[in-house]
Amino acid sequence: MPNPFAGESFISIGDKTRDQLESIMDRAELMEKYRNKGTDAARGLLMGTLFFEPSTRTRLSFQAAMKRLGGDVIGFPSTEGTSVQKGETLADTVRTVSQYVNIIVMRHPSEGSAKLAASLLDIPVINGGDGSANHPTQTLLDLYTIRKELGRIDGHTIALAGDLRYSRTTRSLSRALCHYDVKLILNSPEQLRMKKDLLYELEERGLNPVVASDLEKSLDEADLVYATRIQKERFPNLAEYEKVAHAYEIDRDLLEKTGNPHLMHPLPRVTEINPDVDDLENSVFFEQAGNGVPVRMALISDLLDLEVG
Amino acid sequence: MNPEKKKMKITRIENGTAIDHIAPGSALKVLELLDLKDEKKNSITIAIRVDSNEMGKKDLLKIEDKFLTPTESAMIALISPDATINIIKSFEVTEKHPVELPEELTGIFDCSNPNCITNQEREPVESKFKVTDKDPLTVRCLYCDNLMEEEQITHQLIRSK
Numbered sequence: 001m002p003n004p005f006a007g008e009s010f011i012s013i014g015d016k017t018r019d020q021l022e023s024i025m026d027r028a029e030l031m032e033k034y035r036n037k038g039t040d041a042a043r044g045l046l047m048g049t050l051f052f053e054p055s056t057r058t059r060l061s062f063q064a065a066m067k068r069l070g071g072d073v074i075g076f077p078s079t080e081g082t083s084v085q086k087g088e089t090l091a092d093t094v095r096t097v098s099q100y101v102n103i104i105v106m107r108h109p110s111e112g113s114a115k116l117a118a119s120l121l122d123i124p125v126i127n128g129g130d131g132s133a134n135h136p137t138q139t140l141l142d143l144y145t146i147r148k149e150l151g152r153i154d155g156h157t158i159a160l161a162g163d164l165r166y167s168r169t170t171r172s173l174s175r176a177l178c179h180y181d182v183k184l185i186l187n188s189p190e191q192l193r194m195k196k197d198l199l200y201e202l203e204e205r206g207l208n209p210v211v212a213s214d215l216e217k218s219l220d221e222a223d224l225v226y227a228t229r230i231q232k233e234r235f236p237n238l239a240e241y242e243k244v245a246h247a248y249e250i251d252r253d254l255l256e257k258t259g260n261p262h263l264m265h266p267l268p269r270v271t272e273i274n275p276d277v278d279d280l281e282n283s284v285f286f287e288q289a290g291n292g293v294p295v296r297m298a299l300i301s302d303l304l305d306l307e308v309g
Numbered sequence: 310m311n312p313e314k315k316k317m318k319i320t321r322i323e324n325g326t327a328i329d330h331i332a333p334g335s336a337l338k339v340l341e342l343l344d345l346k347d348e349k350k351n352s353i354t355i356a357i358r359v360d361s362n363e364m365g366k367k368d369l370l371k372i373e374d375k376f377l378t379p380t381e382s383a384m385i386a387l388i389s390p391d392a393t394i395n396i397i398k399s400f401e402v403t404e405k406h407p408v409e410l411p412e413e414l415t416g417i418f419d420c421s422n423p424n425c426i427t428n429q430e431r432e433p434v435e436s437k438f439k440v441t442d443k444d445p446l447t448v449r450c451l452y453c454d455n456l457m458e459e460e461q462i463t464h465q466l467i468r469s470k
């Protein structure tokens with residue numbers, strides 16, 4: 001089968017079909033074999049990781065993926081000490097680095113930055129996060145984790161819990177879930193409800209999410225819960241925040257009472273997940289972060305059209 | 310007064326453009342957007358809220374020695390989608406067509422999302438929008454996906470000018 005991603009950039013998840021998402025996940029499954037011992041499929045190839053905004057986990061995960069594929073990585077973890085601080089434009093930075101490498105991963109605080117870079121370059125660009133807009137590999141690894149944990153995505157009940165208003169992760173994941181036959185529960189505090197236009201979009205696309213407030217009931221119904229961080233700065237005062245944060249804490253008691261649904265979280269967590277659940281078999285948030293490696297290996301090999309295995 | 314006589318109140322122009330059927334009350338906005346640097350030549354006639362057979366009321370602009378650029382035409386379509394353009398040469402209308410809203414709008418106004426890459430100083434990129442709906446007018450930024458509606462677009466058009 002010809003690889004539709006060869007030579008392309010990967011900027012957003014919204015323009016991908018279900019088949020495309022599934023084909024990357026299938027390839028990620030094949031990569032599991034190499035995620036710990038590596039392969040030499042990308043020998044001699046270089047990836048540039050340009051982090052105009054720091055993100056340790058995303059950067060390390062991409063670097064691990066490229067190195068496991070047998071390639072190597074150059075780049076910067078933040079703009080400190082780089083030509084960006086001297087006032088170089090994004091456009092000039094990526095055009096220069098593209099002369100040295102075969103593929104670029106970038107994270108940048110402005111929305112649309114990765115799309116601009118991709119339009120200027122003739123090598124693939126992977127969006128590692130552009131402002132509050134897109135972080136497509138996070139969504140890919142989230143989907144992959146759901147599929148891996150539940151066997152398949154279709155036919156399950158998935159609850160998103162916490163900040164559904166500002167969290168980029170749940171926004172993007174809920175859109176991707178429109179490709180699947182799932183029951184989606186949106187459980188959030190009143191102040192952090194999903195925005196109306198997104199809710200409307202999900203309904204238009206055939207997903208009929210249930211908006212809920214009772215966390216115990218949602219956990220009881222769900223096969224899998226995706227919790228997100230509730231941020232202090234979203235609240236008018238500390239007391240208000242603490243009240244909500246406390247109500248959204250998932251602990252061992254609550255999980256055992258509600259039939260042990262699978263538990264995911266994009267990390268870092270604050271108080272949403274009590275450490276007393278960490279050793280439960282269904283607590284998969286660290287595995288979820290780990291799944292970033294085979295998923296990114298799969299994506300890199302698709303974009304670079306590598307022969308693996 | 311018969312309609313013929315009413316028309317006579319508006320000065321004829323020898324060469325230039327008459328923008329007719331402008332949404333009532335929008336002529337000044339349209340005027341603000343046009344490039345009319347040539348103070349000697351560009352004499353302008355404005356009619357605001359005059360009677361119109363088709364629209365009840367309308368605005369009308371006649372500008373001597375002015376021919377619209379495609380960008381200007383698109384800007385008028387954004388503010389007043391029913392406007393018609395009459396090109397006049399030697400007192401005769403030689404061409405008449407409705408304004409047309411292109412499917413994509415490039416570099417006409419700024420994205421309203423301050424964090425959009427197209428708003429970052431010195432980056433070599435023009436704003437670019439796709440028209441997603443004509444009624445009510447809605448456009449989507451092709452870089453940051455920001456949706457903008459009529460009021461915001463008009464605001465940005467005048468700001469970006």
Ligand SMILES: [Zn+2]
Nearest residue numbers: 420425450453
């Ligand atoms: Zn924008």
